[in-house]
Amino acid sequence: MNSKKMKYFIVILAFVISSICKSQTIKVACIGDSVTYGYGIENRENNSYPAQLQQLLGANYKVANFGFSGATMLKKGHKPYWDKEVFKKSLEFEPTIVIIHLGLNDQGNNNWPQHKKEFESDYLDMIATYKNLPSKPTVIICKMTPTFSGHHWFEEGMRESFKEIQTKIEQIGVKANVKVIDLHEPLYRFPEYFPDNLHPTKEGAKIIAEKVYGAISGNYGGLKVPLLYGENMVLQRNKTINFKGTANYNDKITIEFNNKVKTTITDFNGNWKLAYEPMQAGGPFHLKIATSNTAISIKNVYVGEVWLASGQSNMDFKVQSMESAATVLKDSLNKNVFLFSMDGKALSSQKFTEDELLNCNATNYFESSGWQKTTTKNLENFSAVAYTFAYNLQKKINIPVGIICNAIGGSPIQSWISRETMEQTHATVDLLNDTHLNPLVDSWVAKRIVLNMKNEKNTNIKARHPYQPTTLFDAGIMPIKNYGIKGVIWYQGESNAEQPELHSNLFKLLVKDWRFHFKNPELPFYFVQLSSIERPTWGAFRDSQRRLLEIPNTGMAVSLDVGNKTDVHPKKKWVVGERLSKIALHKNYNFSNEFSGPLLDFVNVKGNKLQVYFKHAEGLTTSNGEKVTDIFIANSEKLFVPAKAKINKNILEVWSSEIKNPRYVKYGYTPFTKGNLINKQGLPASTFSNLVE
Structure with missing residues (x-):
């Protein structure tokens, strides 16, 4: 443990022991604005975040809610927390631990433009005020919970002010030598928990309580590894291998991999990371990740090429339904191709049931298969295009190939783009927030959302349709974005074909967005041009896709010759996957093959x-x-x-x-x-x- 972490741990421990010796009760003061107060939450006395925090911490703690709606950190703000009776009461409370969550009201145009230079000094003063109390509490500050783009001031300066304040809070944490809890993530992935775009529901308050509980107790649920870790996993060759995960605060993490042992200590937020040097293709290797009392052992880990296959139903189209499926399932199995499937739990032409609505969120929507070997049984329900691509790739490069598929039938492109990107322009903000039968949304998609979500109003479930903007990014890309991949193959557009120009703009955003999140500005992105069908806009749409080749490091597989006059799901998938593999073989693996038609x-x-x-x-x-x-x-x-x-x-x-x-x-x-x-x-x-x- 480094000296800084040891010092923090000793200080927290000393306060806890001192409090137990004096009164057997550890006092936690929750300082904040309306989010802390619990504004808009039914039965806030039991459901606000401080109330739920009390339930998590138990009888040895006394949690007090000192939230005040509208309060600013700024002393010259329109409603300074400093002037409120709750501030005085929070000092009299003589807390052991202080949690500060302020700043949301400071971002308004009635505060920030005039007084932004005073925010840091005011915040440092507040921290010092609490630290100097006779109880000498430990002070922890929080990055703000999200302000979503549906807020009426969002495009009037609040978007920029919010970012400035978040950055300043991080800097203040360093200057004041206090820990910072990030309340922005994962709440940013749950807009359904913010009905007015600012105040969380009790479900959102629960996430806040859990984050604060982890910071106070150091308990983050023990050792956990990312979604894509497991038997038969494939790691990207010739690229730094970053093993990441979470565990309890201050846990020692030991990793054994490729005959090398490395250790680290989890940070304040329970995160850990260990880097291994790039490796050439090979395997299987044994990977062991352990704390002092828990171990995860993965016997078969391969190093090779990893590709992500995504999009909508034609990418999700299963091997068992493709043309010549019986032959493929018998004669085209490849033991060096490893499959990882992420399937949506709620897709229906009917109203979603309550169980389906419960799965319509960033945490639960996808059900994952884990890494699977290529057997007939496993392959039957895997993407035909994705497997064909991986099969033909592996035959040429002769090393392990891992292919991940998270395509969702019917999904429009905007559901795959991150909220941070969609919130940057007026046009995409409109698309993000005006989701009910929006004329810019494909008519089939808009009607399907309305149909599926009819039951939501009759339940207390807070759900978000998978076709709504950013949903599939939050559910399907966020959990895998830190995993090393070689590139992306993409088959989508049917659900955006009514608006070719809008799709082109969104596609450019998607590619840029994924390259940012996968931390590779040159990430290869190869897509399928839509096939042929009797739908009026498809000719113009195909040409708009051709023009997208102006984006660097992209490639396009033409499929117009294998379409069907009436079936949006043509069955000649082997042809499409093979054409995608030709692009990758030429552009990424130095083969001299022709990879494009005229x-x-x-x-x-x-x-x-x-x-x-x-x-x-x-x-x-x-x-x-x-x-x-x-x-x-x-x-x-x-x-x-x-x-x-x-x-x-x-x-x-x-x-x-x-x-x-x-x-x-x-x-x-x-x-x-x-x-x-x-x-x-x-x-x-x-x-x-x-x-x-």
Whole structure:
């Protein structure tokens, strides 16, 4: 234990022993504003966070609630805590431990802009005031609970003020040499517990109480490891291996891995982390993580390549339902591919039951399989696209491959983006908060949310639909974001196809967001372009996806040639997964294979013809040896007519007798397209146009 931690532990222990000797009671003073007071909580005397903290701590503690609604830390704020009777009473209480949670009211425009420079000194004064009491209490301060973007002042300066105050609280903790409890996480992942975007329900107050209880008692529930730890886990090769987890305060953590033993001590918040040097592929290795009284032993740990497969139903589409499933399940098993599935507990075309509503939150929504070997039984219910990708990858690189799938059928892209990202622009704030039949939300998605959630009003359950913005990020990405992965494969868009432009903006946010959270600004992100179906916007949507290739370190697998006129779930999944693997093999593993079909490069005007140049167009031809189909041409008036086309040395010449001065071309825009352009390798051309509307 380092000297700083030892000093803190001795101080807390001394106060506790002193209090027990004097009165057998440890006094805890909860200082704060309306969140501490319990504003808006039914039966707050029993359900506010200090009341629930009392229940957790037990009879040897006396917890007093000194919260005052509207109070500011600022002495010159509109309602200074310093002037309130509860402040005086908190001093007279002679506490052993003081918990301060103030700042939420300081962020308002009536306080922060004028007095922000005084916040630190006022806070330090308060800490000193309590420390100098005759009882010499231990003072612990708190980062603020969330202020959500639905608050009417959020975009009027509160968003920025909140961040400034949170940063200052961390700095104050260092300057005052006091510990800081982070009350922002995990509450930030539970907006359903904040009906007015500021005050928690009793469920939110319970989370606060548990966080404070851990800080006071040091009890964080013993040794715990992240979701993705377990037998047959695959760690990312050639990358620092960070083992992380939680345990009780000051526990000694010992890790044995790859014949190396390392130790550390858990911090004030119960967190621990140990880093191992990057390793080459191999295994199985034995991993043991232990405290003085608990040990977790994982016998089979592999080092190889780890990929995340995500999106909606076409990524979730199971192997047993794909074309040639029987052959795959018999002849394409691969013992060096390891599967990890995260399945949603609530997906229905009916009203959610109470049990399903109870699972609609960031903690409970996903049910995980654990790492599984590739057997027929395990593979039947795994993602067909994800497995095909991993299978073809492993066959080429010949090392262990781990594939994680957390795709959710019907999910729109906004449900996979983090709240911190969605709260940054006015457009996404609107989408985040206006969720009831929002015209920017795909009509099927909006109606499904309403249908599923009909029972919520008849229960006391606080739930959030998996299709609502940020839900699946909170439930499915947050728990795995610290796990090392090589890259992402993504098959989604069906639930955003009515709004191509909005989807493009959100997709760019998604990629940037995940790269930030996985701590890799160059994280490979390979996606599937939607297939063909008779839905009106799908042609334009496919082209909008093609334009997303402007994002660095992305790749796109075209699937328009394996679609179905009426079925949104086409069954030729092996083709799609294999095309994704070709992208990864070329871009990440230095194989020289062709990985893309023809992609529009530029268009030249030559008389009454257009010359269309492509990338990846070697051996440009048609799949059936017939003329080019589903191609149109237009002049500056943008009225498209069917065109004739001829392939000449990998260049596509396009014309029409109806168009004298051609400017624009469209290919594959018919929703269920019969476009037949391919390259030498048989990879299909993407839907394209040089018209940007």
